[in-house]
Amino acid sequence: MLAVSGNPVLIVVDIQGGAASTMPTPGIPVMGGRAERAPRVRDLIEHCRSSGVPVVFIQEVHKPDLVDIGRELDGAEGAHCIEGEEQTELASWIDPRPEEFVIRKRRYSAFFGTELEIVLKAYRAGTVLLVGGLTDVCIHYTAADAHQHDYAVRVLTDCVAGSSERAHDAALEAIGYLQRDALVTAADVRTWLDEREPVGV
Numbered sequence: 001m002l003a004v005s006g007n008p009v010l011i012v013v014d015i016q017g018g019a020a021s022t023m024p025t026p027g028i029p030v031m032g033g034r035a036e037r038a039p040r041v042r043d044l045i046e047h048c049r050s051s052g053v054p055v056v057f058i059q060e061v062h063k064p065d066l067v068d069i070g071r072e073l074d075g076a077e078g079a080h081c082i083e084g085e086e087q088t089e090l091a092s093w094i095d096p097r098p099e100e101f102v103i104r105k106r107r108y109s110a111f112f113g114t115e116l117e118i119v120l121k122a123y124r125a126g127t128v129l130l131v132g133g134l135t136d137v138c139i140h141y142t143a144a145d146a147h148q149h150d151y152a153v154r155v156l157t158d159c160v161a162g163s164s165e166r167a168h169d170a171a172l173e174a175i176g177y178l179q180r181d182a183l184v185t186a187a188d189v190r191t192w193l194d195e196r197e198p199v200g201v
Contacts, residue, residue, distance in 0.1 A: 002154070002184055002188045002189060002191070002192035003152070003181045004126070004127045004152065004154075004192065005126040005127050005151075005152040006124065006125060006126015006127060006152075007054075007123055007124050007125050007126055007127070008053050008125070008126070008127040008128070008129055008154075009053065009054045009055075009056060009120060009123050009125040009127070009128055009129065010044070010045065010048045010053055010054070010055045010056070010129045010131070011056050011058060011110060011116075011128050011129065011130050011131070011132075011142070012041070012045065012055060012056070012057045012058065012094065012131055012132050013058045013110060013130060013131065013132030013133065013138050013139055013142060014058055014059065014060050014081075014132050014133055014134075014138050015038075015041065015057075015090065015091045015094055015131075015132045015133070016059060016060070016081065016087065016088060016089065016090055016091060017087050017089075017091045017092075018085075018086035018087050018088070018089040018090075018091070018092060019086060019092045030133060030134065030161055030162075030163060031161050031162055031163070031164055031165050031168055033161060034161060037158070037159055037160075037161060038091070038093060040158060040159055040186050041131050041132075041159050041186075042093055043186075044131065044156070044159065044186050044189065044190070045094075047189075047190055047193055048129075048193065049097075051193040051194075051196065053129075053193065054100070054123045054125075055096075055100055056100065056101045056103060056116070056119055056120075057090065057094065057096050057100065057101065057102045057103070058102075058103050058105060058110045058116075058132070058138075058142075059081075059088075059089075059090055059102060059103070059104050059105070060080075060081040060088075060104075060105055060106075060108075060138070061081055061082075061083050061088060061104045061105070061106070062079075062080070062081050062082055062083060062106065063082075063083055064082055064083060064084065066079060068106045069106075070106070070107065072107075072108075076163070090102070101115075101119050103115060103116055103119070107141075108137050108138045108141040108142075109138070109141040109142050109144075109145045110138070110142040110145075111142060111145040111146070111149065112141075112145070117149065120151070125151065126151065126152060127151060127152040127153075127154060128146045128151050128152070128153055128154065129154045129156065129189060130142060130143060130146075130153065130154065130155045130156065130160065131156050131159035131160060132159075132160060133160060133161045133162070134160075134161065134162050134163050134167075135155075135160045135161060135162035135167070135168040135171045135172060136162045136163055136167035136168060136170065136171035137162075137163065139155060139160050139171065139175075140171045140174065140175060143155055143175045143178070143182070144175075144178065147178045147179060152179065152181070153175065153178070153179050153182045154181070154182060154183075154184050154189070155172065155175055155182055155183055155184070156184055156185060156186050156188075156189060157172055157183050157184070157185055158185050158186055159186050
């Protein structure tokens with residue numbers, strides 16, 4: 001059973017790649033299975049929309065001279081998400097509506113230095129539903145920040161992907177440690193959406 005506190009908001013984190021959206025983003029390792037996850041996430045987005053659950057899209061972007069990339073090159077990742085490059089754009093099957101927010105970020109957490117907190121307050125959010133990637137990086141950092149901002153965090157385990165299977169599993173374990181109800185599936189969310197009354201914001 002999905003446990004939800006207050007209004008839920010679906011946050012789609014860094015599903016990028018432009019027209020080549022079935023390929024990993026250059027400079028970032030990623031586990032397999034993207035082709036199977038994509039239809040699941042696309043269906044979830046539509047299900048949330050039809051159920052009155054707001055959808056917010058996150059896009060990581062960096063300037064070509066990397067002046068804004070900070071310490072991100074100190075780890076395993078190479079230069080990535082460069083402004084103006086096709087593969088930095090949202091995946092071709094991600095199609096935000098005019099009334100939906102697309103939030104650009106310069107760091108791993110979708111909260112850090114962005115307007116996400118303002119948007120969530122506008123939606124009177126109590127729960128964030130997280131999909132996208134990477135589980136061990138941007139999902140983990142966003143989940144931890146959401147937790148520290150007192151949101152209920154729900155990571156859809158079959159709608160996220162890590163830099164490797166091992167890193168993915170470890171990140172989910174760490175997120176589950178923060179909140180006992182944090183780990184759910186797309187089916188859990190769909191069932192909950194089907195059973196609730198649409199709520200306006």
